[in-house]
Amino acid sequence: MVGKTYDVAIIGSGPGGYVAAIRCAQLGMSVAIVERENLGGICLNWGCIPTKALLRSSEVFHLMHRAKEFGLSAENIGFDLEAVVERSRGIAKQLNSGVGFLMKKNKIDVVMGAAKLAGAGRIAVATDKGERIVEAKAIILATGARARDLPGLEADGARVWSYRHALVPPNMPKKLLVIGSGAIGIEFASFYNTLGAETVVVEVLDRMLPVEDAEISAFARKQFQKQGMTILENTTVTALDRAPDKVVAHIEAAGKIEIREFDTVISAVGIVGNVEGIGLEAAGVKVERTHVVVDAYCRTGVPDLYAIGDVAGPPWLAHKAMHEGVMVAELIAGLDPHPTRPGDIAGCTYCYPQVASVGLTEAKAKAQGYQVKVGHFPFIGNGKAIALGEPEGMIKTVFDAKTGELLGAHMVGAEVTELIQGYVIGRALETTEVELANTVFPHPTLSEMMHEAVLDAYGKMLHM
Structure with missing residues (x-):
């Protein structure tokens, strides 16, 4: 089925995609956005927002234990993990609905289904009612990214979790291993450690939070250690032996392997771009290290085809994706936007x-x-x-x-x-x-x- 030809069609409704759609509509263009799962993408539903809701709960929990410092009293302090998660999911649902409202307000057509490029200006969408062809003068790829799985360390949702599993935990970890000390890893380590999990963080590089300034990393490390975390740097998890009630981790440092038992492992070893199955090779789009290669204006080199956000490479940040979405919308409209400057984009980690x-x-x-x-x-x-x-x-x-x-x-x-x-x-x-x-x-x-x-x-x- 082929409908009208749009000025712009966008694949993916995360922060980059839905913001690009809104800006295109503001500039008088007809817009369709294709989404295979949830409006708002990973950030809103399974990333930025729900993790911050969890971290807020742990922060309040931490402050409750310090009530005496503030001249207050609090007794029998505890938490209900199910209720904490329910609050987080409710916030994600509220914002998901908000994106839907914004699409209607700006007269943006939403097509739910899996998209694939099908020739110049054409997207084939596998919907629950069959295939639909969306035609557009310009196409923006905003397919985002997902958690990286390393061989032997793959998440299974039982004892080894990805960030998605960690957002809806089936149980409260008692002995937790977090593999990777970037923003995702350290935020979950901070959350679960604050709630009482005995937490070990393993980082393969020479310091935790490796993209940060060395003095900041060192300061943060001391604070985490004061909170009871164990931080292992220059260390690798070489294998995970899984059992129904535990995970045995093989942890290597300085050529020696230590065997340690945990009941839960969170794998946070980076992300890979969602570049598979969307017809990039046939369209002539260049992909390097799982990310679409673009110029400063997010142009792929294929006429009228752009890529923004996580799928277009680092920094993997929602606010970078949003800014690129606006920039590309204005470029398509014939305006003269400033290119994104990665060095001017702030990185934020919401640990404690x-x-x-x-x-x-x-x-x-x-x-x-x-x-x-x-x-x-x-x-x-x-x-x-x-x-x-x-x-x-x-x-x-x-x-x-x-x-x-x-x-x-x-x-x-x-x-x-x-x-x-x-x-x-x-x-x-x-x-x-x-x-x-x-x-x-x-x-x-x-x-x-x-x-x-x-x-x-x-x-x-x-x-x-």
Whole structure:
């Protein structure tokens, strides 16, 4: 069945896809969006949003145990894991419905089914009523990504979980092994550890949170260890022996293998792009390391075919996908949008304590030949942090010593995922230390530490 020809058709309704659809509609284009599972994609249904709901529950649980510090009392503190998960799933369902409302509001046609490119400007969609052909002048691929499975470490949903299993756990882990200490791994480690699981995190590289600045990683590591986590770096899980009631992990470090038992394992060893079965090879689309190759404007090299979000490569972040969706919509409409600059996209990890960063780490700045000025400021020197009962944290800034350009900013501590946007705006405006130093930050706020970290880089810090 062939219907009308749309101006734009989008495969995938995650943050990149549905935002691209809305922006196309705002620009007067007719739009169809094809989704095989849930409107909102992985982020809204099985990623960003439900994980943050879980982490909020564990954060409140943690604070309840600290009630005495705040002059409060709380007795018989406990949790109902089923209710915690139910709240998380309810929030995901609410937002899923919200995306459906936005599609109707913007007169975007939603086609549910599995999509495959079927020639220039054509998508074959396998729906529950048979095949439907969607024709469009331009097509945007927004198929996202999924968890990577390593041989022998594959998730089975019983004792070895992927992130999806970890969001709807059949039971509360007692002895938990998390393989991988990137954002996904450390967020789940933080959640389950806070609720009482004996948690071990294994990282194959030389430090946990390996994409972060080394000082931030080291600070976070100490905080996790204080909370009872075991962090094993330069370590590999070589095999998992599975039984109905346990998993025996073979853990290798420095050439020696240790055998340890766990009741649950979470595999968080990265993601792979959803590039299979959608006709990319026949369409002439280049794929490298499971991701579609695109230019700065998300063009695939095939006329009128674009790829955005996780399927188009790192950074694998919802806000990057959204920005690319808007950019491509405006490009198709004949406007002149700015290309996405990966170095200006913040990364946020919602563990406890939170971690956030933008731009170059100190090591990467030096490796690129910059002479740098580096500033630090600890949470213990900030009145608001002390009043909140959150004195553990740090903000770090990296500047080009020659020009004053803000090269990077790195944070660990309470609410830093909200604070980082100040530095993101600074980078977008090509701000130097002069503007940042002369900006008046409100008092008392956590944001004052951002000011102090700038001042420290130039020997002007006030409150330490």
